[in-house]
Amino acid sequence: MQNAKTIVIKIGSNVLTQASGLPDLNRMQHLVQQIMRLTEAGKKVVLVSSGAVAFGRQAISLPEKLNPVFKKQIWASTGQIRLINQYQGLFGELNQPIAQILVTKEDFRDRKHFLNMKNCIEALLSQGILPVINENDTVTITELMFTDNDELASLTAAMINADTLMLLTNVDGIYTGNPAEPGSELIEKVVASMPEVSSYISATKSSFGRGGMLTKYAMAKKSADLGIQVIIANGKNDGVLESFLRKELRCTWFEPKREKHAPKKWLAHGTHYYKGEIFINAGAKSSLTSSVIRSLLPIGITKIEGEFSKGDILLIRDENGEKIGLGRAEYSSKSAEEKIGQKKQKALIHYDYLYLFDHE
Numbered sequence: 185m186q187n188a189k190t191i192v193i194k195i196g197s198n199v200l201t202q203a204s205g206l207p208d209l210n211r212m213q214h215l216v217q218q219i220m221r222l223t224e225a226g227k228k229v230v231l232v233s234s235g236a237v238a239f240g241r242q243a244i245s246l247p248e249k250l251n252p253v254f255k256k257q258i259w260a261s262t263g264q265i266r267l268i269n270q271y272q273g274l275f276g277e278l279n280q281p282i283a284q285i286l287v288t289k290e291d292f293r294d295r296k297h298f299l300n301m302k303n304c305i306e307a308l309l310s311q312g313i314l315p316v317i318n319e320n321d322t323v324t325i326t327e328l329m330f331t332d333n334d335e336l337a338s339l340t341a342a343m344i345n346a347d348t349l350m351l352l353t354n355v356d357g358i359y360t361g362n363p364a365e366p367g368s369e370l371i372e373k374v375v376a377s378m379p380e381v382s383s384y385i386s387a388t389k390s391s392f393g394r395g396g397m398l399t400k401y402a403m404a405k406k407s408a409d410l411g412i413q414v415i416i417a418n419g420k421n422d423g424v425l426e427s428f429l430r431k432e433l434r435c436t437w438f439e440p441k442r443e444k445h446a447p448k449k450w451l452a453h454g455t456h457y458y459k460g461e462i463f464i465n466a467g468a469k470s471s472l473t474s475s476v477i478r479s480l481l482p483i484g485i486t487k488i489e490g491e492f493s494k495g496d497i498l499l500i501r502d503e504n505g506e507k508i509g510l511g512r513a514e515y516s517s518k519s520a521e522e523k524i525g526q527k528k529q530k531a532l533i534h535y536d537y538l539y540l541f542d543h544e
Contacts, residue, residue: 185431186413186440188348190228190309193219194337198354199419200235207238209270211420215352216274218425219314223280225429228309230344232317232337233271239263264318271316281313286320292339293457295495295512298450302343309344335453338403341412342449347440349407350428351400352419357436358397374404375439404438410452411443444539447512451539454497454510460490460517461499462532469502472509472540479531480511480538482523492517498533512537 195215202208212235222229237256240263246255268284275282285305291297308315319336334351341349361368397416404414417424417435427433444452464472468484480500492498493516500508511533513520523529 185415185428185433185437186347188227188413190230190344190346191222191348191350192230192232192337192341192344192346193350193425194232194333194352195234195419196333196351196353197234197238199352200233201238205238206242207235207267207270212270213274214422215419215425216271216278218423220275220278220280221426221429223314230305230309230315230317230340230346231271232333232340233267234318234333236260236263236267236318239266239270242266267318268316275314283308283313283315285315285317287317287336288320289457292343292450292453293497295450298343305340305344332399334400334403338407339453341407342410342453345446345449346412348415349404349412350415350417351404352417352424353397353400354418354420355397356418356421356434357416358401370434371436372434373437373439374408376408376441404436406452408438408440409444410449411440413440414438445536447537448539451497451510451512451537454539455499457497458499458510459496460488460492460513461501462511462520463487463489463501463503463505464508465503469508472500472538477535479535480533481531482520482529483525483527485520485524485532488517488520488524490517500533507541509538509540511539 199215200208200212219229219231237259240259240261242263243266244258244262246258264286268282272282285301287301291301305315305317317336317340319333337349337351340346355363356370358371358374359368360371400416404416407414415428415433415435415437417428417433421427421434424433428435462480463486464480464484465486468480471478471484472480486503492513494513496513498511498513500511502508514530514532514534514537520532523532
């Protein structure tokens with residue numbers, strides 16, 4: 185486990201919620217005290233916290249027949265106030281100022297929004313203010329939602345160039361089987377050279393959250409690929425963050441690869457945000473995936489699907505339709521259509537804004 189300077193900590197619904205579905209205030213207080221141990225040790229911490237729906241459910245009783253989407257919106261919007269007030273009270277007792285940031289997926293799609301958000305979080309951290317981030321559930325429905333807060337935490341860690349992402353759940357990490365079954369062993373270390381471990385993971389989702397361990401694994405792998413060390417650990421255990429500080433934490437640790445440049449970190453999470461698709465020939469694929477740094481030129485493009493503008497994220501596919509990577513458009517789809525297959529044209533995707541799935 186490597187030393188951490190900037191840590192994004194995601195606290196899951198199951199950590200902050202009792203079996204009854206109501207908030208676990210004692211656990212919340214303990215975790216706030218644990219986070220302060222990290223800040224006292226000189227670490228910068230960003231908190232991504234679930235739990236708004238649990239607080240809303242506690243405060244507002246709704247008719248059984250009410251539309252489930254409306255229920256969630258009501259509980260999330262009323263509960264978010266209570267959640268942040270609880271955090272403000274607990275951190276305030278320890279003289280730690282906090283800030284609330286509510287985001288949607290759209291905020292990450294647009295590079296300008298993304299950089300505004302990044303600058304805001306970095307400004308807060310520079311002033312010793314702890315950002316508490318959550319999804320704006322009030323305005324996001326189904327297709328616009330993050331998979332869950334694991335995805336939001338992963339995006340946030342990439343955005344602010346954090347060196348560490350910690351996903352706190354209600355088990356010690358990833359096991360070789362169902363954690364409840366005897367004989368299941370904790371996988372303590374996931375390194376790039378290891379065979380795929382996702383086959384071990386139970387696909388069941390947690391009681392109160394949207395995502396399960398498969399989501400955590402996918403986000404952890406993606407973050408580790410970008411050069412961020414990832415820890416999946418049990419937030420229900422007392423002293424979890426102090427154990428992390430002492431490097432004695434029982435957890436699943438993902439070894440980080442070499443750190444990627446900031447624009448590539450933004451692109452890496454763009455699988456759900458792309459506006460157009462670019463199909464390339466075998467020559468262009470070979471060029472992009474070689475060890476020599478190359479941009480994507482119109483001569484290698486065979487087909488374009490979708491309308492896009494300069495700055496939009498594009499998905500790159502080969503002739504067989506296989507996904508190759510993601511890139512940022514240097515000009516619009518209208519201009520790109522006119523240049524397809526032509527020599528001596530400006531690159532549609534510059535190397536600095538190109539992220540390849542399996543070759544970097």
